[in-house]
Amino acid sequence: MPLTSAFIIPCSLFDILKMWSLNNITGIIHDWLYQTFSPTWALTFEMVIAGVAVIGLFAVLGLILVIMERKVSAWIQIRLGPNRVGPKGMLQSLADTLKLLVKEGLTPGGADKFLFNLAPIIAMIVAMLLMAPIAFAKDFQLWDLNIGVLYVSAVSSIMVISILMAGWASNNKYSLMGAMRSGAQIVSYELSAGLSILSIVVLTGSLNISDIIYSQADGWWIFKGHIPVIISFVIFIIAVTAETNRAPFDLAEAESELTAGFHTEYSGMKFALFFLAEYVNVFIVCAIGATLFLGGWMPFHIGNWEGFNHVMDYIPSSIWFFGKTFFLIFVIMWFRWTFPRLRIDQLLNLEWKYLLPISMFNLLLVTVIAILGWHF
Amino acid sequence: MHLVITLNGETIKKVEPHLGFIHRSIEKMCESLTYRQFIYVTSRMDYLSAHINNQACALCVEKGMQIEVPERAQVIRTIMAELTRIASHELWWGAMAMDIGAFTPFFHAFREREKINDIMEETCGARLTMNYMVPGGVMIDLHPDFQRKVKEFITLFKLKIHEYDELVTGNIIFRNRMKDVGFLSKEDAISYGCSGPAARGSGVSCDIRKLYPYDAYNKVQFEEVIETAGDSLARYMIRIKEMNQSVHIIEQLIDNIPEGDFQAKTKAVLKLPKGEFYTRVETARGELGVYIVSEGATTPYRIKFRSPGFSNLSALDHMARGSKLGDLVAMMGTLDLVIPDIDR
Numbered sequence: 001m002p003l004t005s006a007f008i009i010p011c012s013l014f015d016i017l018k019m020w021s022l023n024n025i026t027g028i029i030h031d032w033l034y035q036t037f038s039p040t041w042a043l044t045f046e047m048v049i050a051g052v053a054v055i056g057l058f059a060v061l062g063l064i065l066v067i068m069e070r071k072v073s074a075w076i077q078i079r080l081g082p083n084r085v086g087p088k089g090m091l092q093s094l095a096d097t098l099k100l101l102v103k104e105g106l107t108p109g110g111a112d113k114f115l116f117n118l119a120p121i122i123a124m125i126v127a128m129l130l131m132a133p134i135a136f137a138k139d140f141q142l143w144d145l146n147i148g149v150l151y152v153s154a155v156s157s158i159m160v161i162s163i164l165m166a167g168w169a170s171n172n173k174y175s176l177m178g179a180m181r182s183g184a185q186i187v188s189y190e191l192s193a194g195l196s197i198l199s200i201v202v203l204t205g206s207l208n209i210s211d212i213i214y215s216q217a218d219g220w221w222i223f224k225g226h227i228p229v230i231i232s233f234v235i236f237i238i239a240v241t242a243e244t245n246r247a248p249f250d251l252a253e254a255e256s257e258l259t260a261g262f263h264t265e266y267s268g269m270k271f272a273l274f275f276l277a278e279y280v281n282v283f284i285v286c287a288i289g290a291t292l293f294l295g296g297w298m299p300f301h302i303g304n305w306e307g308f309n310h311v312m313d314y315i316p317s318s319i320w321f322f323g324k325t326f327f328l329i330f331v332i333m334w335f336r337w338t339f340p341r342l343r344i345d346q347l348l349n350l351e352w353k354y355l356l357p358i359s360m361f362n363l364l365l366v367t368v369i370a371i372l373g374w375h376f
Numbered sequence: 377m378h379l380v381i382t383l384n385g386e387t388i389k390k391v392e393p394h395l396g397f398i399h400r401s402i403e404k405m406c407e408s409l410t411y412r413q414f415i416y417v418t419s420r421m422d423y424l425s426a427h428i429n430n431q432a433c434a435l436c437v438e439k440g441m442q443i444e445v446p447e448r449a450q451v452i453r454t455i456m457a458e459l460t461r462i463a464s465h466e467l468w469w470g471a472m473a474m475d476i477g478a479f480t481p482f483f484h485a486f487r488e489r490e491k492i493n494d495i496m497e498e499t500c501g502a503r504l505t506m507n508y509m510v511p512g513g514v515m516i517d518l519h520p521d522f523q524r525k526v527k528e529f530i531t532l533f534k535l536k537i538h539e540y541d542e543l544v545t546g547n548i549i550f551r552n553r554m555k556d557v558g559f560l561s562k563e564d565a566i567s568y569g570c571s572g573p574a575a576r577g578s579g580v581s582c583d584i585r586k587l588y589p590y591d592a593y594n595k596v597q598f599e600e601v602i603e604t605a606g607d608s609l610a611r612y613m614i615r616i617k618e619m620n621q622s623v624h625i626i627e628q629l630i631d632n633i634p635e636g637d638f639q640a641k642t643k644a645v646l647k648l649p650k651g652e653f654y655t656r657v658e659t660a661r662g663e664l665g666v667y668i669v670s671e672g673a674t675t676p677y678r679i680k681f682r683s684p685g686f687s688n689l690s691a692l693d694h695m696a697r698g699s700k701l702g703d704l705v706a707m708m709g710t711l712d713l714v715i716p717d718i719d720r
Contacts, residue, residue, distance in 0.1 A: 077483040341477025
């Protein structure tokens with residue numbers, strides 16, 4: 001008797017964990033809506049719920065990532081970081097948001113008012129649009145469109161327009177220089193990011209994000225795809241760091257040269273939108289990286305270790321997804337607080353002379369591997 | 377300081393420094409202060425090497441009054457000057473890394489600099505503008521803990537300087553940012569009147585501690601660090617190596633502080649004889665010259681400071697032309713400009 005009871009308790013714990021995984025919750029809501037309302041209304045309600053969820057996620061992610069960045073930087077810089085508001089300073093970013101909300105949003109005298117006010121909104125809309133195809137957990141996805149990867153790289157390139165718009169409309173020399181740098185940088189690095197994403201598309205044979213995740217059921221691509229996939233993963237991380245304007249590629253807001261770059265003139269909530277959009281973008285590119293290379297919500301499996309694989313399966317898929325994503329975010333934050341900044345010509349040289357040729361050749365290698373079926 | 381930069385895209389056409397925003401007319405103020413008082417004002421010139429400024433002024437007054445400084449005071453002054461040099465270079469290292477976009481080194485550098493400030497605080501009573509030097513020696517005797525704390529600091533610092541190299545010096549991005557940037561030839565360095573690490577990076581031998589030894593520098597063994605490349609990296613490496621040399625100097629002196637007076641017996645009122653007096657010392661930034669014209673009164677007739685930052689700044693335009701905007705801040709970093717030193 002005591003043996004069985006000892007066996008039952010952990011099992012029920014696993015069951016609870018599994019029950020609380022996001023895919024079950026979505027299933028319950030979906031069934032309830034379709035039982036209670038007509039299909040049209042049910043669909044409308046689902047869309048509203050999804051919209052509210054995205055806005056909520058946008059705000060929560062922004063808050064979490066800001067406090068995470070401050071804590072990580074404090075840890076690297078041997079100091080405490082925020083430690084006054086809330087337990088261990090965890091509510092600091094909430095307090096900062098409140099402060100930014102009540103601050104006056106100034107518009108400089110010579111600025112193009114319409115574009116100046118439009119730019120942060122576009123930045124935010126782009127960040128929100130990018131959340132659509134991301135699979136946050138098993139079967140928990142807003143829009144599983146069949147060209148998900150293409151959609152992500154297409155929509156993320158709109159980001160540069162908001163930065164150029166902000167830089168141009170501010171009527172400030174620092175803003176303009178930051179925006180021009182950023183334009184050159186994002187357009188260049190999109191190529192390598194796109195090519196390294198393509199290597200996974202070639203291996204999977206699909207642009208659909210859920211297909212890509214299911215293709216990694218027996219192992220993540222970073223383990224299955226030999227060295228070429230590891231190379232494209234490294235290139236992807238470098239390219240998205242540049243695309244999100246983060247150090248060591250933060251030339252758009254190089255504070256020692258350009259004050260704050262393209263958002264020098266922004267204040268209050270307009271600045272906060274840029275700030276939030278930057279962090280949400282970091283989250284999104286890391287989520288894409290985790291989905292393509294680290295298996296998204298797929299648990300970690302080792303070949304024939306049945307017991308080990310079984311235990312891994314019991315960890316909810318959302319925890320797998322967020323764990324991998326936050327690991328990549330941590331790596332990108334680690335870059336920021338360790339490396340000095342590149343110069344604009346070195347930045348473009350790195351892309352056009354090194355990363356682009358390497359990723360082109362690498363794509364060729366991956367294609368050969370995919371055709372010959374050399375991957376595991 | 378205000379740099380007016382003419383740009384062509386990202387390329388620098390011309391750099392024009394506009395000075396005077398922090399001008400406090402220190403030289404004029406000194407004319408109405410006695411020879412004991414004016415030393416304290418000079419702490420505010422180059423506040424990062426306040427000790428060495430005071431030392432230069434004290435040396436000049438001693439030269440005029442023909443005061444023999446006791447050996448103990450000389451050794452204490454030298455140790456303090458070298459500690460100041462390390463502290464100044466540490467701050468430069470952090471600020472320099474910050475200029476090219478790395479934040480973390482600043483905090484690491486300040487961690488060690490804080491130790492020096494604590495040592496200073498114990499003995500001198502102040503952390504930044506120490507005012508510890510007086511004509512004839514130093515103001516008060518060393519704190520009993522001084523030797524132990526300095527030795528502790530040296531042991532710690534020798535470990536940490538490797539961390540600096542690992543974090544910044546060996547970084548590929550950093551090396552690319554610094555190498556072949558801001559080139560200054562030997563001839564240009566001499567003609568612009570550069571001194572200190574800015575000139576030694578171009579291969580000019582100009583270390584006053586070696587060429588015209590003062591206080592206890594002729595009793596210690598140390599190398600004058602010279603690099604010949606003339607670029608930003610050379611100037612950077614010189615300061616890193618100089619920190620090691622300063623540690624070496626302190627190590628030789630810290631166990632051999634002679635017993636005796638810490639201050640020579642001087643008259644209550646100092647009156648320099650009629651004439652002109654000039655001394656030069658090596659601050660953390662280069663050569664600081666103190667020129668006193670005396671009419672035989674209790675206050676100087678005219679004082680002129682030859683500050684290292686001002687001459688080094690004049691080379692900036694020459695160095696920066698044709699390079700990118702991002703490199704300008706790196707060059708300013710390697711020149712180690714301290715604005716109150718330039719404006720006075």
